[in-house]
Amino acid sequence: MKKVLVALSGGVDSSYSAYLLKKEGYDVVGVYMKLHPNEEYHRKNLENIEKVAKFLDIKYHVLDKTDEFDKMVYTPFVEGYKAGITPNPCAVCNRYMKFGQLELFRRELGADYLATGHYVRCDGKFLYEARDKSKDQSYFLFNVEKEVLKSVIFPLGDMLKEDVKKEAMKIELFQSIAKQKESSEICFVETSYIEVLKEHTPVDMPGEVIDQSGKVVGEHKGYMHYTIGKRKGFRMFRAHEPHYVLEILPHKNQIMVGTREQLQKRRVVLSGLNMFVEEKEFEAAIKIRYRMPKVKCSVKIDSKAALVELEEPVYGLAKGQAGVLYDGERLIGGGWIV
Numbered sequence: 001m002k003k004v005l006v007a008l009s010g011g012v013d014s015s016y017s018a019y020l021l022k023k024e025g026y027d028v029v030g031v032y033m034k035l036h037p038n039e040e041y042h043r044k045n046l047e048n049i050e051k052v053a054k055f056l057d058i059k060y061h062v063l064d065k066t067d068e069f070d071k072m073v074y075t076p077f078v079e080g081y082k083a084g085i086t087p088n089p090c091a092v093c094n095r096y097m098k099f100g101q102l103e104l105f106r107r108e109l110g111a112d113y114l115a116t117g118h119y120v121r122c123d124g125k126f127l128y129e130a131r132d133k134s135k136d137q138s139y140f141l142f143n144v145e146k147e148v149l150k151s152v153i154f155p156l157g158d159m160l161k162e163d164v165k166k167e168a169m170k171i172e173l174f175q176s177i178a179k180q181k182e183s184s185e186i187c188f189v190e191t192s193y194i195e196v197l198k199e200h201t202p203v204d205m206p207g208e209v210i211d212q213s214g215k216v217v218g219e220h221k222g223y224m225h226y227t228i229g230k231r232k233g234f235r236m237f238r239a240h241e242p243h244y245v246l247e248i249l250p251h252k253n254q255i256m257v258g259t260r261e262q263l264q265k266r267r268v269v270l271s272g273l274n275m276f277v278e279e280k281e282f283e284a285a286i287k288i289r290y291r292m293p294k295v296k297c298s299v300k301i302d303s304k305a306a307l308v309e310l311e312e313p314v315y316g317l318a319k320g321q322a323g324v325l326y327d328g329e330r331l332i333g334g335g336w337i338v
Contacts, residue, residue, distance in 0.1 A: 003027040004153060005111040007102055008052065008060060010045030012178045013117030015052045016168045017155040021115060022056050029111060030060030035069040035097060036188045048177050055173045065101050072096040074188060078200050081193070084250035085320030086227045088140075088336075089186055095143040095274075103148050113153045121157035121329075124150050126276055129329040132160045139290050142324040142334035143274045197224055207253035209234050212246070212262065223248050226255050229263060229316025244316075264313035268297075270306040270323045270335030277332045284325045284332060288314055294326055306335055 006018045008030040022028045032049055034042055046062070053060045073093045080087035098116060106114045119130035120138045127149065130136040156164060168174040189196055197203050203225065209218030220226065220234040230245045234255065244263045247256040268286065280301045285294035286308055296311040308323065317337060324334035 001025065001027045002113065003029065003109070003111040004113040004115050005102065005106045005109060006030050007098060007114070007116045008032050008049045009117070010048040010177075011117070011180070011182070012165065012168050012174065013119075013156060015048065015117075015174060015177055016164055017115055017117040018052065018056060018058065019168075019171070019174075020155045021153070022058065026113075028056065028058045029109065030058055031102060031105060032060060032062050033097065033101065034062065034064045034066055035093070036074065037066055038188070041187075051173055052177075061105075063101070063105060065097060068101060069093070069097055078197060080320050081197055081224050082201055082250065084223060084248040086318040087320045088322050089188075090140045091143050091322050094141050095145065099141075099144045099148045099152070103151070106151065113151050114148075115153040115155060117156055118154050119156050119159075119161065120154050122149055122152055122154055127331040128157075129326075129331070130154075130156070131158045135161045138331050139287055139322065139324050142322055142331060145274075146276055194225060205253055207255070209236065210249075210254050210256050212256060212258055217257070218243075220255050223250055223253050223255055227316075228318040260315065263315050265315075265317045266310045266313050268308040268310065268314075268317060268323050269338050270308060271304065271338045273301065273306055273333060273335040275301070275333035282327075282332075284327055286310070287324045287326065288317055288337065289321060297325075299325060305338070 004021050004026045006021060006028055008014045008018060018028055018030060030049065030053055032046060049060055073089050077087045077089045102114055118137045119132055119135040120141055121128040121130060127138050127141055129138050165178050168178040194203055203222045205222040207220055207223060208216045209220050211217050218234055218236040225233055226245045226248060228245055231242050236243055241259060243257040244260060245255050246258045246262055282299055284297055284299050286297045287294045295314055298309045300307045319337055321337050322334055323337050325332050
Protein backbone atom coordinates (compact mmCIF):
# COMPACT_ATOMS: atom_id res chain seq x y z
CA MET A 1 0.00 0.00 0.00
CA LYS A 2 1.40 3.38 -1.05
CA LYS A 3 1.74 5.96 1.72
CA VAL A 4 0.67 9.55 1.05
CA LEU A 5 1.31 12.59 3.25
CA VAL A 6 -1.69 14.92 2.96
CA ALA A 7 -1.33 18.62 3.83
CA LEU A 8 -4.37 19.42 5.97
CA SER A 9 -5.49 23.00 6.55
CA GLY A 10 -8.75 22.39 8.36
CA GLY A 11 -10.74 23.42 5.27
CA VAL A 12 -13.01 21.40 3.03
CA ASP A 13 -10.60 21.03 0.10
CA SER A 14 -7.78 19.36 2.00
CA SER A 15 -10.18 17.33 4.17
CA TYR A 16 -12.01 15.98 1.13
CA SER A 17 -8.68 15.28 -0.59
CA ALA A 18 -7.69 13.07 2.35
CA TYR A 19 -11.08 11.34 2.18
CA LEU A 20 -10.68 10.60 -1.55
CA LEU A 21 -7.17 9.21 -1.13
CA LYS A 22 -8.24 6.99 1.77
CA LYS A 23 -11.15 5.75 -0.35
CA GLU A 24 -8.72 4.95 -3.18
CA GLY A 25 -6.74 2.70 -0.85
CA TYR A 26 -3.77 4.85 0.09
CA ASP A 27 -2.17 4.73 3.53
CA VAL A 28 -2.98 8.34 4.46
CA VAL A 29 -1.04 10.41 7.00
CA GLY A 30 -2.03 14.03 7.66
CA VAL A 31 0.16 17.02 8.41
CA TYR A 32 -0.65 20.55 9.55
CA MET A 33 1.90 23.34 9.40
CA LYS A 34 1.89 26.25 11.80
CA LEU A 35 3.24 29.11 9.72
CA HIS A 36 2.46 32.15 11.85
CA PRO A 37 1.80 32.79 15.56
CA ASN A 38 -1.99 33.28 15.44
CA GLU A 39 -2.97 30.59 17.96
CA GLU A 40 -6.72 31.15 17.61
CA TYR A 41 -6.42 30.56 13.86
CA HIS A 42 -4.54 27.30 14.50
CA ARG A 43 -6.92 26.16 17.23
CA LYS A 44 -9.95 26.32 14.91
CA ASN A 45 -8.11 24.52 12.12
CA LEU A 46 -6.79 21.78 14.42
CA GLU A 47 -10.27 21.18 15.84
CA ASN A 48 -11.45 20.34 12.32
CA ILE A 49 -8.37 18.26 11.56
CA GLU A 50 -8.83 16.24 14.78
CA LYS A 51 -12.41 15.39 13.73
CA VAL A 52 -11.38 14.48 10.18
CA ALA A 53 -8.49 12.32 11.40
CA LYS A 54 -10.80 10.39 13.74
CA PHE A 55 -13.42 9.94 11.02
CA LEU A 56 -10.85 8.67 8.49
CA ASP A 57 -8.90 6.75 11.15
CA ILE A 58 -5.60 8.36 10.21
CA LYS A 59 -2.71 9.84 12.15
CA TYR A 60 -1.63 13.43 11.69
CA HIS A 61 1.41 15.51 12.58
CA VAL A 62 1.68 19.18 13.54
CA LEU A 63 4.82 20.93 12.32
CA ASP A 64 5.77 24.30 13.76
CA LYS A 65 7.50 26.11 10.90
CA THR A 66 6.89 29.67 12.08
CA ASP A 67 10.60 30.54 12.11
CA GLU A 68 11.15 29.27 8.58
CA PHE A 69 7.99 31.00 7.36
CA ASP A 70 9.03 34.28 8.95
CA LYS A 71 12.44 34.13 7.29
CA MET A 72 11.38 32.91 3.84
CA VAL A 73 7.90 34.43 3.37
CA TYR A 74 6.73 36.96 5.97
CA THR A 75 9.82 39.18 6.29
CA PRO A 76 10.37 39.35 2.48
CA PHE A 77 6.67 40.32 2.17
CA VAL A 78 7.15 43.31 4.50
CA GLU A 79 10.50 44.26 2.97
CA GLY A 80 8.99 44.03 -0.52
CA TYR A 81 6.37 46.67 0.19
CA LYS A 82 8.99 48.87 1.86
CA ALA A 83 11.04 48.59 -1.35
CA GLY A 84 8.06 49.69 -3.46
CA ILE A 85 7.23 46.34 -5.07
CA THR A 86 4.06 44.22 -4.82
CA PRO A 87 5.08 40.85 -3.33
CA ASN A 88 3.42 37.51 -4.03
CA PRO A 89 3.82 35.60 -0.73
CA CYS A 90 1.67 32.61 -1.76
CA ALA A 91 3.97 31.67 -4.65
CA VAL A 92 6.98 32.00 -2.32
CA CYS A 93 5.26 29.92 0.37
CA ASN A 94 4.39 27.16 -2.08
CA ARG A 95 8.03 26.74 -3.06
CA TYR A 96 9.69 26.92 0.33
CA MET A 97 6.99 25.74 2.73
CA LYS A 98 4.18 23.65 1.20
CA PHE A 99 6.36 21.96 -1.39
CA GLY A 100 9.67 22.58 0.39
CA GLN A 101 9.36 21.87 4.11
CA LEU A 102 6.56 19.35 3.51
CA GLU A 103 8.56 17.58 0.81
CA LEU A 104 11.43 17.19 3.29
CA PHE A 105 8.97 15.82 5.86
CA ARG A 106 7.53 13.40 3.28
CA ARG A 107 11.00 11.94 2.73
CA GLU A 108 11.63 11.82 6.47
CA LEU A 109 8.42 9.82 6.95
CA GLY A 110 9.19 7.55 4.02
CA ALA A 111 5.89 8.43 2.34
CA ASP A 112 5.60 7.81 -1.41
CA TYR A 113 3.60 10.92 -2.22
CA LEU A 114 2.71 14.39 -0.98
CA ALA A 115 -0.88 15.53 -1.61
CA THR A 116 -2.61 18.89 -1.20
CA GLY A 117 -6.07 20.31 -1.85
CA HIS A 118 -4.87 22.69 -4.58
CA TYR A 119 -6.96 22.98 -7.73
CA VAL A 120 -4.32 22.04 -10.29
CA ARG A 121 -3.31 18.94 -12.28
CA CYS A 122 0.06 17.21 -12.54
CA ASP A 123 1.48 14.37 -14.63
CA GLY A 124 4.74 14.05 -12.69
CA LYS A 125 6.63 16.30 -15.10
CA PHE A 126 4.40 19.33 -15.63
CA LEU A 127 1.62 21.21 -13.90
CA TYR A 128 -1.62 21.90 -15.77
CA GLU A 129 -4.52 24.24 -15.12
CA ALA A 130 -7.34 22.70 -13.10
CA ARG A 131 -10.55 21.60 -14.72
CA ASP A 132 -12.30 24.31 -12.67
CA LYS A 133 -10.79 27.41 -14.27
CA SER A 134 -12.44 29.70 -11.71
CA LYS A 135 -10.48 27.97 -8.91
CA ASP A 136 -7.28 27.07 -10.80
CA GLN A 137 -4.21 27.66 -8.61
CA SER A 138 -1.44 26.81 -11.08
CA TYR A 139 -0.36 30.48 -11.17
CA PHE A 140 0.73 30.25 -7.52
CA LEU A 141 2.63 27.00 -8.11
CA PHE A 142 4.91 28.18 -10.93
CA ASN A 143 7.88 28.39 -8.55
CA VAL A 144 7.70 24.82 -7.22
CA GLU A 145 10.86 22.85 -7.93
CA LYS A 146 10.57 20.49 -10.89
CA GLU A 147 11.90 17.51 -8.92
CA VAL A 148 9.00 17.76 -6.47
CA LEU A 149 6.43 17.09 -9.21
CA LYS A 150 7.45 13.42 -9.36
CA SER A 151 5.86 12.79 -5.99
CA VAL A 152 2.83 15.09 -5.76
CA ILE A 153 -0.87 14.28 -6.05
CA PHE A 154 -3.67 16.81 -6.49
CA PRO A 155 -6.95 14.89 -5.92
CA LEU A 156 -9.14 17.90 -6.81
CA GLY A 157 -7.48 18.82 -10.12
CA ASP A 158 -10.20 17.21 -12.23
CA MET A 159 -13.10 18.30 -10.03
CA LEU A 160 -15.28 21.40 -9.90
CA LYS A 161 -15.33 23.27 -6.61
CA GLU A 162 -19.13 23.12 -6.50
CA ASP A 163 -18.98 19.33 -6.85
CA VAL A 164 -16.39 19.06 -4.07
CA LYS A 165 -18.69 21.01 -1.75
CA LYS A 166 -21.74 19.02 -2.87
CA GLU A 167 -20.03 15.67 -2.28
CA ALA A 168 -18.54 16.81 1.02
CA MET A 169 -22.00 17.85 2.23
CA LYS A 170 -23.14 14.22 1.83
CA ILE A 171 -20.74 13.29 4.64
CA GLU A 172 -22.17 14.46 7.95
CA LEU A 173 -18.82 15.25 9.56
CA PHE A 174 -17.77 17.43 6.61
CA GLN A 175 -20.96 19.51 6.55
CA SER A 176 -19.81 22.15 9.05
CA ILE A 177 -16.39 22.33 7.38
CA ALA A 178 -17.93 22.75 3.93
CA LYS A 179 -20.14 25.58 5.21
CA GLN A 180 -17.37 27.60 6.83
CA LYS A 181 -16.03 30.73 5.19
CA GLU A 182 -13.27 30.19 2.64
CA SER A 183 -9.83 31.21 3.87
CA SER A 184 -8.33 34.35 2.36
CA GLU A 185 -5.59 34.08 -0.24
CA ILE A 186 -2.87 35.31 2.15
CA CYS A 187 -3.18 33.38 5.41
CA PHE A 188 -1.52 35.97 7.66
CA VAL A 189 -3.51 38.95 6.32
CA GLU A 190 -6.72 39.17 8.34
CA THR A 191 -8.02 42.53 7.08
CA SER A 192 -5.58 44.24 4.69
CA TYR A 193 -1.88 44.10 3.94
CA ILE A 194 -1.56 47.68 5.26
CA GLU A 195 -2.55 46.49 8.75
CA VAL A 196 0.27 43.93 8.60
CA LEU A 197 2.80 46.55 7.47
CA LYS A 198 1.75 48.94 10.25
CA GLU A 199 3.06 46.43 12.79
CA HIS A 200 6.58 46.81 11.39
CA THR A 201 7.02 50.17 9.70
CA PRO A 202 5.39 53.62 9.36
CA VAL A 203 3.01 53.57 6.39
CA ASP A 204 1.07 56.82 6.82
CA MET A 205 3.61 59.25 5.39
CA PRO A 206 2.05 61.99 3.23
CA GLY A 207 4.02 62.56 0.05
CA GLU A 208 3.95 63.91 -3.49
CA VAL A 209 2.16 62.63 -6.55
CA ILE A 210 4.14 63.35 -9.72
CA ASP A 211 3.55 62.93 -13.44
CA GLN A 212 5.96 61.36 -15.93
CA SER A 213 7.85 64.64 -16.33
CA GLY A 214 8.47 64.82 -12.58
CA LYS A 215 6.01 67.67 -11.99
CA VAL A 216 4.15 67.58 -8.67
CA VAL A 217 0.45 67.12 -9.51
CA GLY A 218 -1.05 65.92 -6.23
CA GLU A 219 -0.52 64.33 -2.83
CA HIS A 220 -0.85 60.89 -1.30
CA LYS A 221 -0.98 59.30 2.16
CA GLY A 222 2.16 57.12 1.98
CA TYR A 223 3.63 55.12 -0.92
CA MET A 224 2.99 51.70 0.65
CA HIS A 225 -0.76 52.28 0.35
CA TYR A 226 -0.50 51.98 -3.44
CA THR A 227 0.07 49.31 -6.06
CA ILE A 228 0.57 49.73 -9.80
CA GLY A 229 -2.70 50.43 -11.56
CA LYS A 230 -4.52 51.82 -8.52
CA ARG A 231 -6.64 54.87 -9.35
CA LYS A 232 -8.01 55.91 -5.96
CA GLY A 233 -6.71 57.00 -2.57
CA PHE A 234 -4.57 59.93 -3.73
CA ARG A 235 -5.54 63.55 -4.42
CA MET A 236 -4.90 65.33 -7.71
CA PHE A 237 -4.68 69.12 -7.78
CA ARG A 238 -6.28 69.27 -11.23
CA ALA A 239 -7.42 66.30 -13.31
CA HIS A 240 -10.06 66.00 -15.99
CA GLU A 241 -9.62 62.24 -16.49
CA PRO A 242 -8.83 59.25 -14.23
CA HIS A 243 -5.20 58.81 -13.24
CA TYR A 244 -3.52 55.54 -12.33
CA VAL A 245 -0.39 54.69 -10.36
CA LEU A 246 2.38 54.04 -12.92
CA GLU A 247 5.38 53.74 -10.62
CA ILE A 248 6.26 53.78 -6.94
CA LEU A 249 9.36 55.70 -5.83
CA PRO A 250 9.97 54.56 -2.23
CA HIS A 251 13.17 56.54 -1.55
CA LYS A 252 11.38 59.79 -2.32
CA ASN A 253 8.01 58.67 -0.93
CA GLN A 254 6.46 59.58 -4.28
CA ILE A 255 4.04 57.87 -6.61
CA MET A 256 4.01 58.57 -10.35
CA VAL A 257 0.61 58.68 -12.01
CA GLY A 258 -0.66 58.86 -15.57
CA THR A 259 -3.49 57.96 -17.91
CA ARG A 260 -4.70 54.45 -18.67
CA GLU A 261 -2.80 54.61 -21.98
CA GLN A 262 0.43 55.38 -20.11
CA LEU A 263 -0.22 52.39 -17.85
CA GLN A 264 -0.12 49.88 -20.70
CA LYS A 265 2.94 47.69 -21.34
CA ARG A 266 3.86 45.43 -24.22
CA ARG A 267 7.07 44.04 -22.76
CA VAL A 268 7.71 42.09 -19.55
CA VAL A 269 11.08 41.14 -18.05
CA LEU A 270 11.13 38.18 -15.65
CA SER A 271 13.97 37.34 -13.26
CA GLY A 272 14.46 34.44 -10.82
CA LEU A 273 13.20 32.02 -13.46
CA ASN A 274 11.80 28.58 -12.66
CA MET A 275 11.37 26.77 -15.97
CA PHE A 276 9.98 23.32 -16.74
CA VAL A 277 11.16 23.37 -20.39
CA GLU A 278 14.65 23.63 -21.87
CA GLU A 279 13.88 25.88 -24.87
CA LYS A 280 15.32 29.39 -24.85
CA GLU A 281 13.03 30.92 -27.50
CA PHE A 282 9.37 30.00 -27.87
CA GLU A 283 5.79 31.18 -28.24
CA ALA A 284 3.60 31.02 -25.15
CA ALA A 285 0.92 32.85 -23.17
CA ILE A 286 1.59 34.81 -19.99
CA LYS A 287 -0.48 35.59 -16.95
CA ILE A 288 0.76 38.62 -14.96
CA ARG A 289 -1.89 38.50 -12.24
CA TYR A 290 -3.93 35.63 -10.79
CA ARG A 291 -7.32 36.94 -11.85
CA MET A 292 -6.47 38.06 -15.37
CA PRO A 293 -6.67 36.26 -18.70
CA LYS A 294 -3.51 34.98 -20.37
CA VAL A 295 -1.95 37.06 -23.15
CA LYS A 296 -0.11 35.53 -26.12
CA CYS A 297 3.58 36.31 -26.21
CA SER A 298 7.02 35.41 -27.53
CA VAL A 299 9.76 34.58 -25.03
CA LYS A 300 13.56 34.85 -25.20
CA ILE A 301 15.60 33.56 -22.27
CA ASP A 302 19.22 34.36 -21.48
CA SER A 303 21.26 33.23 -18.48
CA LYS A 304 19.51 35.51 -16.00
CA ALA A 305 16.14 36.64 -17.30
CA ALA A 306 13.32 36.20 -19.81
CA LEU A 307 12.28 38.96 -22.18
CA VAL A 308 8.58 38.59 -22.98
CA GLU A 309 7.05 40.48 -25.93
CA LEU A 310 3.26 40.68 -25.74
CA GLU A 311 0.84 40.47 -28.66
CA GLU A 312 -1.48 42.92 -26.93
CA PRO A 313 -0.87 45.39 -24.09
CA VAL A 314 -1.42 44.61 -20.42
CA TYR A 315 -2.27 47.04 -17.65
CA GLY A 316 -1.07 47.12 -14.08
CA LEU A 317 2.28 45.38 -14.54
CA ALA A 318 3.65 45.33 -10.97
CA LYS A 319 7.23 44.63 -9.93
CA GLY A 320 7.40 41.68 -7.55
CA GLN A 321 4.38 39.88 -8.94
CA ALA A 322 4.66 36.58 -10.79
CA GLY A 323 4.69 36.34 -14.57
CA VAL A 324 3.64 32.77 -15.39
CA LEU A 325 4.06 31.15 -18.80
CA TYR A 326 1.71 28.60 -20.32
CA ASP A 327 1.52 26.40 -23.41
CA GLY A 328 -2.22 25.86 -23.57
CA GLU A 329 -3.19 24.48 -20.15
CA ARG A 330 0.37 23.33 -19.42
CA LEU A 331 2.47 25.52 -17.13
CA ILE A 332 5.96 25.80 -18.62
CA GLY A 333 7.61 28.20 -16.17
CA GLY A 334 7.71 31.73 -14.88
CA GLY A 335 9.58 34.34 -12.92
CA TRP A 336 9.27 37.60 -11.01
CA ILE A 337 8.36 40.81 -12.82
CA VAL A 338 11.16 43.41 -12.64
